[in-house]
Amino acid sequence: MGGEEFYIVGGGPAGAGAAVAASRAGFRPVVYEAHEKLAAKPCGRGIPVVGDLDFIDIPREAILNKIKSAVMYVNGEFLFELRNVFEGYIVDKGMMLEAIITSSGGEVRYRSRFDVNRGVVRKPGEGYIKISKGIFAGGHMYYSGERIGAIQWILESRRYSDSDTLEIYFDTELLGYYYVFPHGEGEVEVGVGGFEDFGRLRARLERFLRSREDLRDARRLRIEGARIAVGGLDLGYAGGLVKAGEAAGFVLPLTGEGIRPSMISGYIAARAIAENRDPLKALSESWVARAVAIQRRILEYAKSLSPGERAWLLKSLTPRAHAEIALGRMNYRVLAVELARSRGVAHLAARLLKYLSSLGRA
Numbered sequence: 001m002g003g004e005e006f007y008i009v010g011g012g013p014a015g016a017g018a019a020v021a022a023s024r025a026g027f028r029p030v031v032y033e034a035h036e037k038l039a040a041k042p043c044g045r046g047i048p049v050v051g052d053l054d055f056i057d058i059p060r061e062a063i064l065n066k067i068k069s070a071v072m073y074v075n076g077e078f079l080f081e082l083r084n085v086f087e088g089y090i091v092d093k094g095m096m097l098e099a100i101i102t103s104s105g106g107e108v109r110y111r112s113r114f115d116v117n118r119g120v121v122r123k124p125g126e127g128y129i130k131i132s133k134g135i136f137a138g139g140h141m142y143y144s145g146e147r148i149g150a151i152q153w154i155l156e157s158r159r160y161s162d163s164d165t166l167e168i169y170f171d172t173e174l175l176g177y178y179y180v181f182p183h184g185e186g187e188v189e190v191g192v193g194g195f196e197d198f199g200r201l202r203a204r205l206e207r208f209l210r211s212r213e214d215l216r217d218a219r220r221l222r223i224e225g226a227r228i229a230v231g232g233l234d235l236g237y238a239g240g241l242v243k244a245g246e247a248a249g250f251v252l253p254l255t256g257e258g259i260r261p262s263m264i265s266g267y268i269a270a271r272a273i274a275e276n277r278d279p280l281k282a283l284s285e286s287w288v289a290r291a292v293a294i295q296r297r298i299l300e301y302a303k304s305l306s307p308g309e310r311a312w313l314l315k316s317l318t319p320r321a322h323a324e325i326a327l328g329r330m331n332y333r334v335l336a337v338e339l340a341r342s343r344g345v346a347h348l349a350a351r352l353l354k355y356l357s358s359l360g361r362a
């Protein structure tokens with residue numbers, strides 16, 4: 001495939017989204033990836049399918065499991081089940097990213113680390129190449145805002161072979177949550193993310209597993225962890241390239257969901273560059289930037305509450321309000337109706353609605 005080269009650093013979701021946009025604008029995406037494979041960083045690999053990723057074809061063979069339901073608990077107490085309200089996928093992230101990049105006519109140059117101080121990329125055997133225009137999508141290490149830890153066990157458990165249900169357990173002492181993601185074919189991922197150091201998160205995860213009769217004896221395959229950027233947007237440049245994805249804070253701060261927001265931000269930034277528009281303006285005006293900003297506000301509010309108040313807040317919101325906020329859709333009208341229905345959250349509802357209306361309508 002011909003076309004002028006379009007440079008992207010990082011072959012994660014943001015880099016893949018950027019490759020799609022560059023290719024659609026007639027460029028040939030070249031992705032410089034520090035690792036020897038894609039998706040080396042730990043990740044839950046869950047993607048809600050809510051219509052805003054329609055610019056991407058998620059390849060069927062990369063879908064490990066289709067999720068149809070989510071069950072929520074607060075401090076061990078069942079809250080609700082959302083069934084057939086949204087769909088989601090658990091994906092083989094490496095396979096998905098590679099397919100997206102290659103089907104956009106892009107090329108991944110592995111073991112090619114970009115030096116952000118000098119704006120050069122080192123390709124083994126070829127020396128240094130200067131890159132002055134493109135997308136930087138190097139992930140959370142380059143993010144300067146607040147980050148939390150997340151740690152997860154991948155377990156083998158036949159009991160979860162046919163499950164299409166995500167489980168979310170809020171622990172209001174922690175300000176974070178546990179998750180159980182069934183991967184299909186007998187693998188299940190059990191993790192915890194929140195405002196604590198890795199040692200404590202690990203101890204919590206072990207306690208959580210011991211408390212689960214169905215998981216206690218599951219075969220443990222591996223444990224992994226990484227940080228997640230939850231501090232809101234950090235727009236700007238790295239080594240002269242426009243930051244996108246988690247490096248720029250495109251993670252929903254309340255849920256830690258980063259694949260979808262990162263992909264979308266990569267797409268928006270690359271498209272703006274390809275069309276000679278201001279990429280920072282395009283990013284800051286996007287709906288996904290607004291979703292990140294609103295979730296960050298809600299997170300700040302949640303931080304200011306005691307564990308008991310947090311439990312009360314979580315239990316008061318309607319299931320639809322939970323979904324609307326968690327998925328980052330933040331439709332003003334839907335939220336206004338749902339928050340009015342929620343029991344006893346008038347204070348939050350008033351603050352949130354005031355903020356939403358100051359940002360303009362969804």
Ligand SMILES: Cc1cc2nc3c(=O)[nH]c(=O)nc-3n(C[C@H](O)[C@H](O)[C@H](O)COP(=O)(O)OP(=O)(O)OC[C@H]3O[C@@H](n4cnc5c(N)ncnc54)[C@H](O)[C@@H]3O)c2cc1C
Nearest residue numbers: 010012013014034043044045046114138139245246258259
């Ligand atoms: C335990 C855990 C579970 C998670 N679960 C989920 C989930 O279920 N769903 C979800 O949506 N999100 C989840 N996330 C968040 C999600 O993984 C990230 O937000 C998302 O992958 C960010 O995409 P990105 O492309 O910006 O960065 P990354 O996915 O981090 O990709 C960055 C890429 O850039 C490469 N790179 C870095 N520096 C350089 C350099 N200097 N030169 C060249 N290449 C470089 C890296 O090797 C990497 O391949 C989870 C995170 C953690 C830690």
